Amino acid sequence: MLTCTPRLEGSRLELNLAIENPLTAAIWVAESLPVPAGSGVTSSSRAAYVRPYMGGVLISREYLPVPEHLDVEAPERPEWVRVEPGEVHRCTLELPWPLVARDPYDAKALAAPGPSRKLWCGLGYVVDAGRGPPRDPKTQSRAVVELKGLRHPDSSG
Numbered sequence: 001m002l003t004c005t006p007r008l009e010g011s012r013l014e015l016n017l018a019i020e021n022p023l024t025a026a027i028w029v030a031e032s033l034p035v036p037a038g039s040g041v042t043s044s045s046r047a048a049y050v051r052p053y054m055g056g057v058l059i060s061r062e063y064l065p066v067p068e069h070l071d072v073e074a075p076e077r078p079e080w081v082r083v084e085p086g087e088v089h090r091c092t093l094e095l096p097w098p099l100v101a102r103d104p105y106d107a108k109a110l111a112a113p114g115p116s117r118k119l120w121c122g123l124g125y126v127v128d129a130g131r132g133p134p135r136d137p138k139t140q141s142r143a144v145v146e147l148k149g150l151r152h153p154d155s156s157g
Contacts, residue, residue, distance in 0.1 A: 002143035004121035006150050008097060015048075015059065015093040019123050019143055021083045026128040029089050030061045030078035043079055046094040050102045053144075056117040057099060061091075062124025063140050067105055076104040078124070080133040093121075119147040 001022055007014045021027050032045040048059050066072045083089045122144040126137045134140075 002145050004145050006147050011097050013095045013097040015121055018088050018090045020088045021085055024085050026082050026084050027125045028080040028133055029083050030124040031081040032079045033061055034076050046092055048093040050099050053120050058120045058122055060122035062142055063137055070105055119150055120144050121147055
């Protein structure tokens with residue numbers, strides 16, 4: 001369902017993603033994320049979250065619900081793109097290398113990833129319920145693949 005091709009150029013990591021909709025219903029795929037821009041916020045189709053995942057690090061674009069213990073004035077919500085059954089949606093993520101943590105609700109969740117950590121890539125999606133793009137989806141799924149062969153600059157071997 002999800003493929004991810006990494007390309008490392010100096011201090012920049014580019015991830016080219018393709019997600020195929022194998023379902024008989026349309027899906028909504030997280031297309032862009034809010035990012036700071038001057039004194040405001042804009043939307044970037046190349047932005048991603050960088051967070052802990054299964055003992056490693058997940059690079060993803062998805063909806064992250066606000067943790068119950070936080071009172072947030074404006075939750076981060078992705079923009080969504082509709083993908084019909086059998087269609088493939090392609091996108092590119094760009095990140096600094098080495099990776100820097102990015103989580104809108106927990107800035108301390110991740111120290112710089114070490115060389116022994118696995119890297120994963122993911123995209124959030126929601127099955128179309130006939131109501132247009134989701135706002136705060138309760139049933140988001142995530143397609144995830146491991147990025148094999150990609151090592152941090154400080155790793156050996």
